[in-house]
Amino acid sequence: MPTLEQYVILSIILLLIGLFGFISRRNLIVILISIEIMLNGLIILFAALSHFTKDISGYIIVFFIIAMAAAEAAIGLSLVVLIYKRLKTVYSDEITNFKG
Amino acid sequence: MGITLNFSVILTEIIFILVSSFIFLIDKFVKNKNYAFYITLVTLILASYLILFVPFGEFTYAYKADFYSSTLKLFLVCGALLISLLSYNYLQYYISLNSGEYYGFLLFSMVGAFLMLSGMDLVTIYLAMELMSFPVYFLIALNYAYNRPSLEGALKYFIVGSLGSVFILLGLGIIYYFAGTFVLQEIYQVLAQNLYLKELLIGFIFILVGFSIKLSLVPFHMWAPDAYESAPVPITSFIAGIVKFAVIATLVKIILLGFNPLKLEIGEVLIPIILASILIGNIMAIKQDNIIRMLAYSSIAHAGYAGLGIISADYVGYSFTVFYMLVYLIMTIGIFGVLVFLANFKKELLYIPNMAALSERAPFVSLLILILMFSLAGIPPTAGFIAKFYVFMSLIKTKYVWVALIAILFAVIGAYPYLRVLKVVYMDKQKLEFNFKYDFTFLIPVCIAVLLVIIIGIYPKPWTDMIYKTMYFYISSLFYSF
Numbered sequence: 314m315p316t317l318e319q320y321v322i323l324s325i326i327l328l329l330i331g332l333f334g335f336i337s338r339r340n341l342i343v344i345l346i347s348i349e350i351m352l353n354g355l356i357i358l359f360a361a362l363s364h365f366t367k368d369i370s371g372y373i374i375v376f377f378i379i380a381m382a383a384a385e386a387a388i389g390l391s392l393v394v395l396i397y398k399r400l401k402t403v404y405s406d407e408i409t410n411f412k413g
Numbered sequence: 414m415g416i417t418l419n420f421s422v423i424l425t426e427i428i429f430i431l432v433s434s435f436i437f438l439i440d441k442f443v444k445n446k447n448y449a450f451y452i453t454l455v456t457l458i459l460a461s462y463l464i465l466f467v468p469f470g471e472f473t474y475a476y477k478a479d480f481y482s483s484t485l486k487l488f489l490v491c492g493a494l495l496i497s498l499l500s501y502n503y504l505q506y507y508i509s510l511n512s513g514e515y516y517g518f519l520l521f522s523m524v525g526a527f528l529m530l531s532g533m534d535l536v537t538i539y540l541a542m543e544l545m546s547f548p549v550y551f552l553i554a555l556n557y558a559y560n561r562p563s564l565e566g567a568l569k570y571f572i573v574g575s576l577g578s579v580f581i582l583l584g585l586g587i588i589y590y591f592a593g594t595f596v597l598q599e600i601y602q603v604l605a606q607n608l609y610l611k612e613l614l615i616g617f618i619f620i621l622v623g624f625s626i627k628l629s630l631v632p633f634h635m636w637a638p639d640a641y642e643s644a645p646v647p648i649t650s651f652i653a654g655i656v657k658f659a660v661i662a663t664l665v666k667i668i669l670l671g672f673n674p675l676k677l678e679i680g681e682v683l684i685p686i687i688l689a690s691i692l693i694g695n696i697m698a699i700k701q702d703n704i705i706r707m708l709a710y711s712s713i714a715h716a717g718y719a720g721l722g723i724i725s726a727d728y729v730g731y732s733f734t735v736f737y738m739l740v741y742l743i744m745t746i747g748i749f750g751v752l753v754f755l756a757n758f759k760k761e762l763l764y765i766p767n768m769a770a771l772s773e774r775a776p777f778v779s780l781l782i783l784i785l786m787f788s789l790a791g792i793p794p795t796a797g798f799i800a801k802f803y804v805f806m807s808l809i810k811t812k813y814v815w816v817a818l819i820a821i822l823f824a825v826i827g828a829y830p831y832l833r834v835l836k837v838v839y840m841d842k843q844k845l846e847f848n849f850k851y852d853f854t855f856l857i858p859v860c861i862a863v864l865l866v867i868i869i870g871i872y873p874k875p876w877t878d879m880i881y882k883t884m885y886f887y888i889s890s891l892f893y894s895f
Contacts, residue, residue, distance in 0.1 A: 328583070348579065366593060384543070396564050399557060
């Protein structure tokens, strides 16, 4: 049975992996996946806290985060598909229409 | 005390959601697309009626309609009315945007702003903030029919906004770890016993990161000019006015109800952020030729000025913050209304050098630009001056004289970009050919905004008193909560 600290460490590691991918990768799809990884790390944090403190509100926010992440993925994917159709690229360093 | 399910309290939001879903459903089958505008207009007028006359109350613990939130909701509805009038005017000339979804997304975003203003726990506030910002991403991306790069602006706003939501959730996690609750008043009770002060401050700072991404304060401001430039012009005023107003009013509410014992520390944390956003917003505005980019940088600076009231860590200062954002909302609607007029008849006029000799061709519009630019720069008989004056005064009263001095110095720099527009409009000579006619949907919102700017500038006392009184209930409720 893992302890609360192990869950917290796991969620922090996931968060850092997501943040690293968010900053360093150039592919828009990978950036979206990095955001999802960060949100999953936070879900683990809330669920573990809720489990160990016997408090229900952590579980509730987990469901809200799942729904919110789905909505965010839908918006992000639709934007990326539109960008691929119109601007012919999915790499963030090739989309440079605005300067200054 | 049980949970109350008082549906009349959330009637406004229910009506908004039903109406916008209805618009989404029938939009395919209606040929004349202006129907959505009339539905939206009727809905917003009905909403203002409901906000004025439905009694206050709670819907479970998460939602509470009280004096503060209802007053600010009334301001938001009035702003949204003016913006929808401007949108109607704009969409007559940009027909591809004229679909029912445009107004449906506006209504959805308004639902988010309402829920955010009256949410009583952090989860509701967070979800409402997402509900407020998701439709805005689509509204920006909608403009790709006329301006293909606008997808880039929408994508930047989306990516930065989702990073902000991750940060807010991280802050919520830290607060939940230490305080064990999301409800604002219970957090206040934990803090009032001097428990976990430092840890909860760190949690609040993470929340502040998410909020300052929406407010485009400085380390997180890079999305603002691109997103503003790529959005349709009325939507730009929506992002700059209504979204920022709702976000900063909610931030003040969170500090007042939840993190009240930490308000001095929060003020100290905000000092470098606010000063940097005033400086960078004003300096970067100088070299912009596109007037929308110029106004985007100026909106960064204006969010900074409004934040000065939060630095002062004083209840009167908080009310001046909300007052500043109200004045900024009015000014934004006015100036972007004028830009809608210019974009409708000649799109090149959105570049400042092309606006030369506008005063000979369109003297009335130039007069409106004059008053609004004076107000944005903060020159006396207008509302912009009086709002800045109050904010600086609250800083000086609470012994932050050096912050006030530096901010005033930066404000002097900030007068240049606005006065440059006036110089180009009134003094430069150039041949300018464009035909125009005045529509009522343009004249009504802009004239109301300009009149309000002058009225608030001459006689501001009832407005500031009203905002302070709405806040007074929160302050008095803190002392009786035990």
